Amino acid sequence: MLDGLLEYHPQAIGAADALFEQLQDELPWQQDQIQVYGRWHPIPRLQSWHGDNNAHYRYSGHLMAPKPWTPALQQLRAQLSAFGLHHCNSVLCNLYRNGQDSMGWHSDDEPELDPDQPIVSISLGTTRDFCLRPRGSRRQHSKIALAHGSVLVMHPGMQQQWQHALPKRAGIASARINLTFRHILTTTAH
Numbered sequence: 328m329l330d331g332l333l334e335y336h337p338q339a340i341g342a343a344d345a346l347f348e349q350l351q352d353e354l355p356w357q358q359d360q361i362q363v364y365g366r367w368h369p370i371p372r373l374q375s376w377h378g379d380n381n382a383h384y385r386y387s388g389h390l391m392a393p394k395p396w397t398p399a400l401q402q403l404r405a406q407l408s409a410f411g412l413h414h415c416n417s418v419l420c421n422l423y424r425n426g427q428d429s430m431g432w433h434s435d436d437e438p439e440l441d442p443d444q445p446i447v448s449i450s451l452g453t454t455r456d457f458c459l460r461p462r463g464s465r466r467q468h469s470k471i472a473l474a475h476g477s478v479l480v481m482h483p484g485m486q487q488q489w490q491h492a493l494p495k496r497a498g499i500a501s502a503r504i505n506l507t508f509r510h511i512l513t514t515t516a517h
């Protein structure tokens with residue numbers, strides 16, 4: 328997909344039902360705030376950031392320290408080289424409680440993200456649409472319905488050319504968890 332910049336693997340994660348339940352129950356989900364034009368707003372989803380001690384990342388102007396890996400997240404991390412992610416030191420976990428939770432258009436192009444490693448995105452729970460548009464355009468180009476137990480691989484170069492979003496959807500009452508495993512360049516994070 329997208330000239331090889333994007334790869335979708337449905338049904339790639341084993342025991343996905345149990346994993347969804349476990350992560351929903353055990354991760355310390357919180358609703359973070361972001362600053363938009365000087366005002367603070369709660370983000371429309373819950374998050375939990377985990378990683379190695381030195382894998383700090385910048386989020387809306389804050390330098391955030393990751394929480395420790397849980398055994399379940401470690402186990403997933405051990406499977407990522409099959410998807411081309413050989414150096415992974417962090418994972419951003421998102422919990423979309425229902426169709427009213429969302430993520431707006433963006434690229435994952437922060438300077439601390441290693442541009443030579445893919446981002447591997449695991450979806451669990453309710454299927455949600457992942458929308459794509461070229462950077463510089465305001466019009467949606469395509470969408471992928473990310474299914475329970477699927478893996479989406481965003482290869483190097485994608486973030487420089489494309490934006491993605493997880494829009495609100497009316498009528499969805501159930502939850503979805505998304506895990507994006509990343510490699511953060513620790514030398515530039517401080």
Ligand SMILES: O=C(O)CCC(=O)C(=O)O
Nearest residue numbers: 419421430435493505507
């Ligand atoms: O929930 C998703 O599939 C998208 C997550 C995302 O865009 C991100 O973590 O940067």
